[in-house]
Structures are given as structure tokens and as C-alpha cells.
Amino acid sequence: MGPDPDATPPADVRSLWRLRGYLRPYVGALVVMLSTALAGVGLAIGIPLVIREIIDGPVTGGDVGALVPLAGLALALGVLEAVLTWWRRWVQSSAVLGLETTIRHDLYAHLQRLPMAFHSRWQSGQLLSRATTDLSSIRRFSGFGMLFLLTNVVQVLVTTGVLLHMYWPLGLVVGATAVPVVWLSMRFEKQYVVVSRQVQDEQGDLATLSEEGAVGIRTVKSFGRAEHVSRQYEAAATTLLGTSLRKVSLSARFWTFLAAIPNLAVVLVLGLGAVGVGRGELSAGDLVAFITLMLSLVWPVSSLGVILAMAQEAMTSSARILEIFDTEPTVVGGDRVIAHPRGAVRFEGVSFAFPDAPDEPVLRGLDLTLEPGETVALVGATGSGKTALTALLPRLWDVSGGRVTIDGVDVRDLPLEHLRSLVATAFEEPTLFSMSARENLTLGRADASDVEIEEALDVAQAHFVHDLPFGLDTRIGEQGMALSGGQRQRLALARAVLARPSVLVLDDTLSALDVHTERLVEDALRRVLADTTALVVAHRASTVLLADRVALLQDGTVTHVGDHRHLLATVPAYRDLLAADADDDAEVPA
Numbered sequence: 001m002g003p004d005p006d007a008t009p010p011a012d013v014r015s016l017w018r019l020r021g022y023l024r025p026y027v028g029a030l031v032v033m034l035s036t037a038l039a040g041v042g043l044a045i046g047i048p049l050v051i052r053e054i055i056d057g058p059v060t061g062g063d064v065g066a067l068v069p070l071a072g073l074a075l076a077l078g079v080l081e082a083v084l085t086w087w088r089r090w091v092q093s094s095a096v097l098g099l100e101t102t103i104r105h106d107l108y109a110h111l112q113r114l115p116m117a118f119h120s121r122w123q124s125g126q127l128l129s130r131a132t133t134d135l136s137s138i139r140r141f142s143g144f145g146m147l148f149l150l151t152n153v154v155q156v157l158v159t160t161g162v163l164l165h166m167y168w169p170l171g172l173v174v175g176a177t178a179v180p181v182v183w184l185s186m187r188f189e190k191q192y193v194v195v196s197r198q199v200q201d202e203q204g205d206l207a208t209l210s211e212e213g214a215v216g217i218r219t220v221k222s223f224g225r226a227e228h229v230s231r232q233y234e235a236a237a238t239t240l241l242g243t244s245l246r247k248v249s250l251s252a253r254f255w256t257f258l259a260a261i262p263n264l265a266v267v268l269v270l271g272l273g274a275v276g277v278g279r280g281e282l283s284a285g286d287l288v289a290f291i292t293l294m295l296s297l298v299w300p301v302s303s304l305g306v307i308l309a310m311a312q313e314a315m316t317s318s319a320r321i322l323e324i325f326d327t328e329p330t331v332v333g334g335d336r337v338i339a340h341p342r343g344a345v346r347f348e349g350v351s352f353a354f355p356d357a358p359d360e361p362v363l364r365g366l367d368l369t370l371e372p373g374e375t376v377a378l379v380g381a382t383g384s385g386k387t388a389l390t391a392l393l394p395r396l397w398d399v400s401g402g403r404v405t406i407d408g409v410d411v412r413d414l415p416l417e418h419l420r421s422l423v424a425t426a427f428e429e430p431t432l433f434s435m436s437a438r439e440n441l442t443l444g445r446a447d448a449s450d451v452e453i454e455e456a457l458d459v460a461q462a463h464f465v466h467d468l469p470f471g472l473d474t475r476i477g478e479q480g481m482a483l484s485g486g487q488r489q490r491l492a493l494a495r496a497v498l499a500r501p502s503v504l505v506l507d508d509t510l511s512a513l514d515v516h517t518e519r520l521v522e523d524a525l526r527r528v529l530a531d532t533t534a535l536v537v538a539h540r541a542s543t544v545l546l547a548d549r550v551a552l553l554q555d556g557t558v559t560h561v562g563d564h565r566h567l568l569a570t571v572p573a574y575r576d577l578l579a580a581d582a583d584d585d586a587e588v589p590a
């Protein structure tokens with residue numbers, strides 16, 4: 001199913017062409033860019049011709065009076081060329097940056113719509129490189145490459161035509177020097193693409209190593225592996241250095257040859273040109289114009305190889321980005337709305353297998369009913385599919401068979417946003433985002449008042465946020481204050497409670513809390529759970545006691561549903577799972 005994230009997709013002009021819609025808002029800018037660039041070509045050809053007039057006219061004839069207007073014209077053309085270049089660059093930069101931003105925005109929005117099945121298959125590094133490296137290579141080509149591919153070809157053709165027209169034998173010499181230059185740039189381009197890809201990959205490897213080293217610093221230190229990790233890093237850095245030096249030496253050789261060829265040609269043209277001037281077939285002004293025009297061809301000819309490489313790269317990048325755009329969001333909402341949700345949940349004959357393991361169903365023929373306001377604890381061995389079951393409610397995954405309903409409506413018939421406002425989940429290992437504690441808390445309900453935030457913090461026993469350096473405004477998450485596992489869980493619980501869902505899912509949310517805090521949280525939770533339907537994944541007897549009923553998950557299906565004490569007394573498998581905890585049970589208020 002879907003494309004392979006690690007493979008480089010076949011690239012051709014069609015992929016680049018498919019992104020043309022993004023250029024539409026910039027048609028005006030493109031017209032300005034193209035006309036200024038073409039006018040620049042005209043000036044690059046015109047200025048040497050004016051100089052020819054100056055040399056053959058006033059300079060040869062010693063006529064100072066005629067020199068002034070011609071020199072003024074040359075100067076004006078030079079200034080015009082500078083102004084046009086400035087204008088083109090200015091228009092170009094704002095257009096291509098805008099273009100890149102629009103594609104990046106669409107890409108991000110699309111990624112948010114793609115289902116878990118997509119995200120569990122694609123490494124974040126892959127997505128990151130598509131959103132950064134690939135986008136910038138498209139930007140470079142659409143702003144710079146595309147324009148110069150066109151204008152350079154025009155400049156080479158027109159200038160060669162002018163040269164041939166001025167004095168065809170020398171024109172042929174110049175035409176002939178273009179051959180080794182083009183050949184050299186093509187060869188260079190091929191080798192350069194390979195080396196620069198390699199440098200990019202090695203930079204990626206090095207980045208991964210440094211990230212792992214930084215994120216895993218505790219593990220590295222506690223296992224005494226610091227030296228091993230630095231050796232690994234050093235080896236990767238040395239490889240990168242070697243490859244980068246190869247890249248530099250390759251381009252140093254290329255540019256040296258590139259400079260040498262026109263210089264040799266100048267010698268040849270000067271020699272042959274002098275003969276031509278001596279024979280009266282060519283004026284001195286012609287020769288100077290000729291050489292100036294010839295030198296003006298060096299960049300357009302030599303850059304063709306690099307621009308073609310850029311085009312190739314942009315095609316590959318478009319193909320890689322289109323791969324993401326072409327992945328259809330398979331989890332799409334319906335259009336039914338539950339106006340007054342009561343929170344009755346039913347799993348009816350539910351089966352489920354992860355898409356990458358379709359032959360090993362995690363759940364099969366599972367039935368479970370949660371009455372409105374009821375709390376059901378889900379108990380099962382580790383790996384028995386408890387998390388998978390809870391993920392079916394907000395449609396992080398879709399059932400493979402059967403259906404899940406809320407108030408009798410199949411969750412697939414509800415708009416996704418509506419469904420996800422009905423169901424809130426607190427995970428065992430919650431993600432906190434790099435933003436303030438308040439923003440993290442109000443993720444599910446941006447308009448929550450301070451009083452409501454306070455109530456949610458009460459339920460989750462998360463008053464510690466007030467003791468953070470800036471209270472609720474303290475930045476937490478990856479780039480902010482590090483919080484303990486238990487603190488993170490309590491924030492996640494407060495976040496879920498604050499969303500005031502009709503159905504609350506707690507996926508082992510209390511596992512990192514000490515017994516004392518857990519009891520306080522449970523006491524407060526009991527009040528919240530009194531009128532909210534809740535599915536609570538539980539590993540401990542104390543958590544189970546929050547529930548009105550317990551469902552035992554075995555072999556992918558619910559085998560027993562009942563009261564905790566009853567199950568403990570009658571179901572040996574249940575007793576085994578909660579045996580260690582069973583003794584505590586007397587201490588906990590039922």
C-alpha cells in the first residue's frame with residue numbers, strides 16, 4: 001500500500017509540471033523576471049556593439065566631440081543593466097519565497113490530514129527532508145534555474161549569431177570552444193550530483209547521530225558508552241570531511257578548466273583577429289567587441305550543466321513531494337452530527353488488524369457496551385490490544401470489521417472534528433508541545449476560562465504548574481522545562497478533562513503516579529467520571545476500582561465483563577493479571 005518512503009521515486013518533467021499551479025499567483029512576477037532577464041541579454045550584446053562604435057569612430061578618428069554621446073550611451077546602458085538586475089532579483093526573491101511558503105503550508109496541512117497508517121510508516125526524518133531540502137531545490141529551480149535555462153540558451157544562440165555575422169571564421173572558432181565547455185560541464189554535473197547527494201546523506205547521518213547522542217544522553221552516560229558514541233560520531237564526521245573535500249576538489253578542477261578554455265580561445269581569437277585586422281577584413285573595434293561578446297558567453301555556456309543538474313534535482317524533489325500529496329487521507333469524516341451527545345458507546349463485532357500486519361488481527365469479534373456516564377475499565381495482558389481498542393474510538397485507526405458507535409451513530413459517519421470533540425484521550429506517554437503549560441492544557445478547548453483550567457488541574461492533582469518559574473505561562477515540552485513522567489501524565493489528564501468530552505479515554509494515564517497522588521487523582525476523577533462515559537485502561541487494582549464495570553480482554557476479544565470483586569473471585573486469568581495488586585484492594589475505597 002502506498003509509496004515506499006525510502007525509495008527515490010522516478011522523476012521526470014511531468015512531476016515538475018504538476019506543481020505549476022503554485023506559480024499562478026506569481027505570473028506577474030514571472031513576466032517581470034523574464035523580461036528583465038531578456039533585456040539584460042540584449043544589453044550584454046548591445047554594450048560591446050556600442051564600444052565597437054566608440055573604437056572605430058571617435059577613438060580611431062580622434063574625434064572627442066563624438067566620443068561624449070557614445071560614451072554616455074554606454075554608461076547609460078551599463079546603469080540600466082544594473083537596475084534591471086536589481087529589479088529582477090528583488091521580484092524573484094519575494095516570489096520564490098512566497099511559492100516555497102505556500103507549498104510548505106499545503107504539505108503540512110496535508111500531513112495533518114493523513115492517517116496514523118501513513119505516519120507510522122514514514123520516519124519523521126524522511127518527512128523533514130522533504131519539507132526542507134526538497135522544497136528548497138524546487139524553490140532554487142523555479143526562481144533561478146528555470147529563468148536562466150531559458151535566457152542563457154537565448155543569449156548563447158543570439159550572441160553566436162552576432163559573432164558569426166560579424167566575422168564568420170572567428171565565429172566558428174568561438175562556436176568550437178563551446179563544445180569542450182559544454183562537454184566538461186555535463187561531465188562535471190554528473191559527478192557533482194553524485195558527490196553532493198553523498199554529502200547530503202552523510203550530513204543527515206551525522207545529524208541523526210548528534211540528535212541521538214543529545215536525546216539519549218542519559219542512556220549513553222548510564223551505560224558508560226560516551227566514548228563509543230563519540231568514536232561513532234568522529235568516524236561519521238571524518239567520512240563527511242573526506243567527501244566534502246572530494247566535492248571541493250572536483251569543483252576546483254572544473255572551474256580551473258572552465259577559466260582556461262576561454263583564455264586559450266582569447267589568445268587564438270586575438271592572433272587570428274590581428275591577421276583579419278591586418279588584411280582589412282575586420283576593424284579594431286570589431287575585434288574588441290568580438291572578444292567582449294565571446295567572454296560574455298562563458299557564464300551562460302558553463303552554467304548550463306549546473307542548471308540542468310538543478311532541473312534534474314527539482315524534478316526528483318517534486319516527485320518526492322507529490323508522493324505525499326498523492327497519498328489520499330483514508331480516514332475521512334461523514335456528515336452526521338450528534339446534537340445532544342449522551343455518550344453511549346458500543347463496539348459491535350469489532351475486529352482490527354494493523355495495516356502492516358493484516359494477517360495478525362489484534363482484535364476479533366469484540367463486543368462491548370458503555371452506557372452513558374458509565375466507567376468501564378479495560379484489563380488485559382501487555383500487548384493484548386488495549387491501546388488499539390481505545391484508538392478506534394477517535395478513529396486514530398479504523399476498524400477492519402464491525403463498527404464502533406457513539407449514541408448509535410457509526411463513528412465513521414461523524415465529521416472528524418466533531419468526533420474528536422466528543423472523545424478525548426489521555427495517553428500513558430503523553431506528548432507535550434513546545435509551548436506554555438496553558439497552551440498545552442487548552443489544546444482541546446482553546447476558550448477554557450481560568451476557573452475551568454483550575455478545576456481540571458484539581459482533578460489531575462496538577463497544581464505543580466503554579467510552582468513553575470512562570471506559572472501557567474512557563475514554556476514546557478521538548479524545548480522547555482523538563483517535567484517528570486508523573487507530571488506529564490497529570491497535565492495530559494487535565495488536558496483531556498478540560499476538553500469536556502462526552503467520552504473520556506484514559507490509556508493507563510495514572511501509571512507513573514505514586515500511590516498517594518494516584519489516590520488523590522482518583523478521588524477527584526470519580527467526581528468527573530460520575531457523568532462522563534469513560535474507558536479506562538488499567539493495570540492496577542486501584543485504577544480498576546474507579547470503574548463501574550471491568551472488561552477483560554483476552555485473545556483479541558472481551559471474554560468477561562463484570563464487577564471487579566466478582567471477576568477476581570470467578571476468573572483465574574483476571575486474578576493472575578491483578579494478583580499482585582489484589583491485596584491492596586481492601587485499602588482502597590470502593
Ligand SMILES: Nc1ncnc2c1ncn2[C@@H]1O[C@H](COP(=O)(O)OP(=O)(O)OP(=O)(O)O)[C@@H](O)[C@H]1O
Pocket residue numbers: 120354355356357362380381382383384385386387388389
Ligand atoms: N503500528 C503497529 N503495527 C503493527 N503492530 C502493532 C502496531 N502497534 C502495536 N502493534 C502490536 O499490536 C499489539 C497490541 O498492541 P497494544 O499497544 O494495543 O497493546 P496493549 O494491550 O495496549 O499493551 P500495553 O499494556 O503493553 O500498553 C501488540 O502486539 C503490538 O506489538
